[in-house]
Amino acid sequence: MSTQVSAEKLGDAILQSVEHGAFPQDEHVASASVPSSALPKLLELVGKAKEDIQGKADTCHRTKYAPSLAKSASDVDGWIAQARKLQDDIKHSQDTAKEIVQEAEKGKAYTAQVQDAASKVSLLHTEIAYNESLARVVEQLRDISTVLDSAQGAVAHGHLIHALDTLEDADGAFKRLGSFESTRAAGVLRTKEDQLKKAIIENVTESWNGLINVDNTNHKISLKDTLEGEATVDISTVVEALSKLDLLDSFLSRFSRDLDRIIISPRLAPGTNKLLVSFAIDGNEIRRTSQINGTRIKATLEDIQVFAEYLSTHLPSSVAIWLAKQKEAAIARVQTLFPKRVQDKKAVERVETQVVSKGDALHAGNDEQEDDWGADWDEEEPTGEKEDVTAEVPEEEDMSAWGEELDDTTEDSQPPAAEEAAKPSVDEDTDDWGADWDDGEDGKQTGPSQTPVKTTQTPKVNGKSAAQKPATEQEVTLRETYTVTAMPDSIMEIILQVITDVETLNSPDLVKSAIAPASGGLYMIPSLLLAMYRATAAMYYSKDIAGNMLIYNDCQRLSDRLRILLREQAEKDETSTLPQHLRPSVRLKPKLEADIKTIDGFGKRAYGREMEAQRQIIRDHLEDAQGFQGCTNVPFATVCDDAIATTIDRISDVKRQWQNVLSHSAMLQSLGSLVSTALTKFINDVEDMADIAEDESKKLHSYCVSLATLAQHFQSTDDNGDVRDMAGIYTPNWFKFQYLGEILDSSLADIRYFWTDGELKLEMEGEEVVGLIEALFAPSDHRRRAIAEIRRTSMQ
Numbered sequence: 001m002s003t004q005v006s007a008e009k010l011g012d013a014i015l016q017s018v019e020h021g022a023f024p025q026d027e028h029v030a031s032a033s034v035p036s037s038a039l040p041k042l043l044e045l046v047g048k049a050k051e052d053i054q055g056k057a058d059t060c061h062r063t064k065y066a067p068s069l070a071k072s073a074s075d076v077d078g079w080i081a082q083a084r085k086l087q088d089d090i091k092h093s094q095d096t097a098k099e100i101v102q103e104a105e106k107g108k109a110y111t112a113q114v115q116d117a118a119s120k121v122s123l124l125h126t127e128i129a130y131n132e133s134l135a136r137v138v139e140q141l142r143d144i145s146t147v148l149d150s151a152q153g154a155v156a157h158g159h160l161i162h163a164l165d166t167l168e169d170a171d172g173a174f175k176r177l178g179s180f181e182s183t184r185a186a187g188v189l190r191t192k193e194d195q196l197k198k199a200i201i202e203n204v205t206e207s208w209n210g211l212i213n214v215d216n217t218n219h220k221i222s223l224k225d226t227l228e229g230e231a232t233v234d235i236s237t238v239v240e241a242l243s244k245l246d247l248l249d250s251f252l253s254r255f256s257r258d259l260d261r262i263i264i265s266p267r268l269a270p271g272t273n274k275l276l277v278s279f280a281i282d283g284n285e286i287r288r289t290s291q292i293n294g295t296r297i298k299a300t301l302e303d304i305q306v307f308a309e310y311l312s313t314h315l316p317s318s319v320a321i322w323l324a325k326q327k328e329a330a331i332a333r334v335q336t337l338f339p340k341r342v343q344d345k346k347a348v349e350r351v352e353t354q355v356v357s358k359g360d361a362l363h364a365g366n367d368e369q370e371d372d373w374g375a376d377w378d379e380e381e382p383t384g385e386k387e388d389v390t391a392e393v394p395e396e397e398d399m400s401a402w403g404e405e406l407d408d409t410t411e412d413s414q415p416p417a418a419e420e421a422a423k424p425s426v427d428e429d430t431d432d433w434g435a436d437w438d439d440g441e442d443g444k445q446t447g448p449s450q451t452p453v454k455t456t457q458t459p460k461v462n463g464k465s466a467a468q469k470p471a472t473e474q475e476v477t478l479r480e481t482y483t484v485t486a487m488p489d490s491i492m493e494i495i496l497q498v499i500t501d502v503e504t505l506n507s508p509d510l511v512k513s514a515i516a517p518a519s520g521g522l523y524m525i526p527s528l529l530l531a532m533y534r535a536t537a538a539m540y541y542s543k544d545i546a547g548n549m550l551i552y553n554d555c556q557r558l559s560d561r562l563r564i565l566l567r568e569q570a571e572k573d574e575t576s577t578l579p580q581h582l583r584p585s586v587r588l589k590p591k592l593e594a595d596i597k598t599i600d601g602f603g604k605r606a607y608g609r610e611m612e613a614q615r616q617i618i619r620d621h622l623e624d625a626q627g628f629q630g631c632t633n634v635p636f637a638t639v640c641d642d643a644i645a646t647t648i649d650r651i652s653d654v655k656r657q658w659q660n661v662l663s664h665s666a667m668l669q670s671l672g673s674l675v676s677t678a679l680t681k682f683i684n685d686v687e688d689m690a691d692i693a694e695d696e697s698k699k700l701h702s703y704c705v706s707l708a709t710l711a712q713h714f715q716s717t718d719d720n721g722d723v724r725d726m727a728g729i730y731t732p733n734w735f736k737f738q739y740l741g742e743i744l745d746s747s748l749a750d751i752r753y754f755w756t757d758g759e760l761k762l763e764m765e766g767e768e769v770v771g772l773i774e775a776l777f778a779p780s781d782h783r784r785r786a787i788a789e790i791r792r793t794s795m796q
Contacts, residue, residue, distance in 0.1 A: 005032035011045030019049075137180045144173045144189050151196050155203060158231025160241045163200055167193060168244075197245075204241045207233045208251060214258045220287030221262060223310075262288070267303060279303070281310050319518040330494055330525045334532050337490045342540045344486035345550075348557060350663075352478045482663035485550055488558040491533060495526045495565070499584050506578055523587040530558075530595045534602050546661045548610035553661065555603025559596045566592055611670065614654055615677045621647045622678060627685045628703075632695045644703050647678050648710060655713055668714060672730030675710050679737045682707065686740060687768055692775040697744050704741030736763040743772050752786045756793065766794025 010032065013024040024030045034042070147170045154163035170193055174181055211233070213222040227233045242248040263286060266277035275291040286307070504510060505519040537554075541547035570585040580586060625643040630636050651674055658667050686692075686700055711727040711734075718724055728734045739760050743751055754760040755769060770787050777783045 005029050007038040007041035008045070010034055010038055011042050014042060015045065015049050137177060137183075140173055140177060141185055141189060144170050145192075147173065148189060148192050148196060155196060155199055158203075158229070158233060160200060160204060160207075160233070161237060161244075163196070164241055164244045167197060167200075200241070201245060201247070204238055204245065204247075207238050208242070211235045211238060212255060214255075214262070216262070218287065219262050220285055221258065222285045224284050263307070268300070279307070281306065286310055319515055322515050323518045323521045326522060327525055327528055330498070331528060331532050333494060334491065334529055335536070338487065338536060338540045341486040341490050342544075342550075345483050346486065347481050348484055349479060349481045350560075353475055480663040480665060482553055482666065483550070483661045484553045484557045487533070488554050488561060491529055491558060492561050492565070494529060495562075498522050498525050499569070499588075502582060502584070503578065506582060520582055520587065523584070523591070526588065527591050527595055530599055533558075534599070537602075538606075546610075546657050548606040549658055549661045551606035552603040552610075555599045555606070559600050559603075562592050562596050562599075611673060614650075614674055618647055618650060618674060618678050619681055621650060622681045622685070625685070627688060628682075628696075628700060629689065630696075631699050631703075632693070637699070640699075640703070644706050648706065651675060651678065651710060651713070668726065668730045671713050672727075672732075675713075675727070675731045676733055678710075679707065679731065679733050683733065683737060683740055686744075687771055689775055692744075692772075697776060701741055701744040704737065704744065707737070708741070733763075735759075739763050740772075743769070744776070748773065748777055748782055748786055752789065755790050761794065766790050 009026075009029055013026075013029050016022045016024070147166055151163045151166035151170065154160075154166060170189075174186065174190065174193075177183075177186055180186060207227055210227045211224045212235075213224075215221070223235075225235055239248060242251055263279050266288060267279060268276070270276055278289045278292045279286055280289045502519045502522050505513070505516045505522075510516055537551055538547075541551050544550055566585065566589055569588070573583040573585040576583055622643050625631070625640045626636075628640055631640040651671065654674060655667070655671055658670060662670060682703070689696075692700070711725055714725060714727040714730055716724050716726055739754065742754065746754070751760075751769065751773060760769065769790055773783060773787060773790075
């Protein structure tokens with residue numbers, strides 16, 4: 001039975017249960033019932049407990065979190081202040097931006113004004129330039145008018161030549177007017193010029209008819225030397241005036257027809273009555289006389305001689321015209337010969353004897369340097385006949401075809417005078433009209449190297465001095481065969497004919513002829529022929545695949561034959577009966593010596609152009625590989641393979657084109673230059689690679705093996721039948737390339753050995769080797785020590 005428990009105890013039990021989860025220990029409390037009347041009291045106790053707990057919580061909270069709340073409040077105030085400041089800054093920035101926009105708008109307006117002002121200034125400059133040009137044109141027109149007035153005065157006073165010269169000046173002034181030549185003012189002056197020219201033609205025609213009077217009625221012709229009038233006019237002046245007017249040929253043709261009709265034909269051709277008509281000369285007149293029986297040949301020849309003497313004494317000398325015709329005929333003959341003779345090819349041999357010292361590459365014997373004999377046999381100047389010549393300093397030297405001389409001694413053994421001589425020789429033909437056809441551009445390479453003067457200085461191997469052996473002189477004869485066209489010999493035939501014509505004109509039978517004084521002028525023809533050859537050679541030789549090389553060979557052939565001509569002519573002139581000033585060795589030597597230098601330079605430039613063209617083709621082939629970066633990546637690996645293959649094929653094709661044209665040594669030098677170009681490009685591309693993986697190294701090494709097959713083009717057989725590889729002699733960077741291939745396929749220890757105990761340092765710079773090592777090998781102590789060793793020894 002439940003007992004009555006007070007509300008306070010029930011409230012405490014409930015609070016203990018709620019607050020601590022405790023169960024009442026008092027049995028009466030635990031079993032007591034809670035009446036409804038106790039509920040208000042219980043709610044009051046619970047509310048009071050709630051308020052106590054809430055008060056304790058507030059006290060605890062204020063005690064523990066009051067400082068941080070105060071700090072947070074101050075931070076919030078600071079943030080608010082910063083936000084307000086930021087807002088002010090934003091507003092200020094907006095105002096500034098508006099000002100900038102306004103200034104920009106003003107700037108656009110200013111820019112428009114400046115552009116407008118600039119266009120106006122440009123227009124003003126244009127107007128000023130136009131006005132200045134107009135002022136110059138007006139001055140020129142004034143000068144032309146003055147010149148025409150002067151010409152008119154000269155015509156009035158009978159000074160025909162002066163008038164024609166003045167008109168030529170006026171014509172040149174008209175051409176200088178440019179676009180103003182078509183203006184009305186210029187047209188008025190042109191009309192005045194034409195009127196003056198017509199007046200001069202009428203005056204000259206009147207003078208001609210007065211000096212050469214053809215009387216058809218009385219069948220006579222009168223030839224006078226001078227014509228008296230307001231001004232004395234002589235026949236030479238009239239002839240010169242007609243020449244300037246380009247009317248002389250027509251007047252001469254008409255005069256020739258009149259002579260033939262009135263005098264010559266009646267004397268030589270019988271009429272219908274089978275009789276001839278004789279003529280008589282009376283002072284300045286020649287006229288028909290009586291009819292005669294023309295059976296006597298001697299009388300006819302005597303009349304012809306009398307008639308010729310009459311013309312020669314009454315007409316001005318035509319030596320200059322005859323000489324001009326001879327020059328024109330010679331040049332026309334070259335133009336006619338060129339298309340046919342350039343297709344006729346033949347092999348010629350050059351024989352050269354040199355005195356060399358033991359130790360030289362040309363010395364016969366078992367000297368350790370004898371393998372380099374080809375290095376000094378690089379003369380490409382053959383002659384038609386076998387001859388012995390002494391080696392001399394070349395007139396023009398350019399070694400850029402192979403970098404150095406065929407052996408590696410060139411830089412030290414090349415005579416300095418050769419390089420100095422090269423400079424003027426290139427410019428010898430600058431004043432020659434044929435020089436304008438030489439492409440205007442001197443290639444870097446001007447021809448295979450000439451045979452150098454051999455000295456007794458210490459020979460070098462790979463740039464390093466070798467021990468010099470005692471000099472023992474010995475003669476060595478060198479023979480080489482190469483191909484030329486028939487043009488050089490054809491030109492020489494014309495030159496020899498010119499010399500023969502001079503001798504003939506000065507023979508006792510013709511020395512008193514009218515054209516004999518012009519014989520000395522024939523010596524101008526050889527230089528004109530050579531200039532004509534240079535001017536048109538490129539056009540005719542271009543049809544041959546090896547045209548430039550044929551030009552080079554023909555130029556060497558031609559210069560050699562000219563040298564022989566001068567030497568032989570000097571010996572012949574010692575016993576010549578010609579006057580000193582007409583001897584070929586005196587008149588031709590200065591001109592031909594200059595022409596020889598010019599023709600040599602022309603040939604070497606053709607050679608240089610061909611070499612540079614082939615080099616560029618090879619560079620383009622290798623350029624397709626783009627530096628061989630990623631040469632193992634498909635499909636770029638195929639591109640790299642094709643670049644190497646096409647380069648090798650191109651060099652082989654060039655050899656096939658040249659081997660029947662160039663001499664053997666010249667072909668080897670030229671191929672060596674092309675191979676050197678390919679190897680240089682490949683070496684530079686490999687050295688530029690910053691990182692070379694193992695598979696790339698193997699691939700690049702395979703390319704080295706492929707390029708090394710080019711050595712087959714430089715193999716020769718000695719007297720014992722042994723095959724000798726001359727690639728290292730004719731290709732300057734061959735050994736460097738070989739070492740590159742070894743480096744790509746070697747270990748770090750092997751490369752270090754090549755440098756310290758081998759000859760790698762003779763072919764590569766230390767930094768080149770270091771760059772390859774850094775590209776091939778990963779960083780390590782071994783790599784670091786190897787690089788340090790190479791750099792240390794390279795500075796010694």
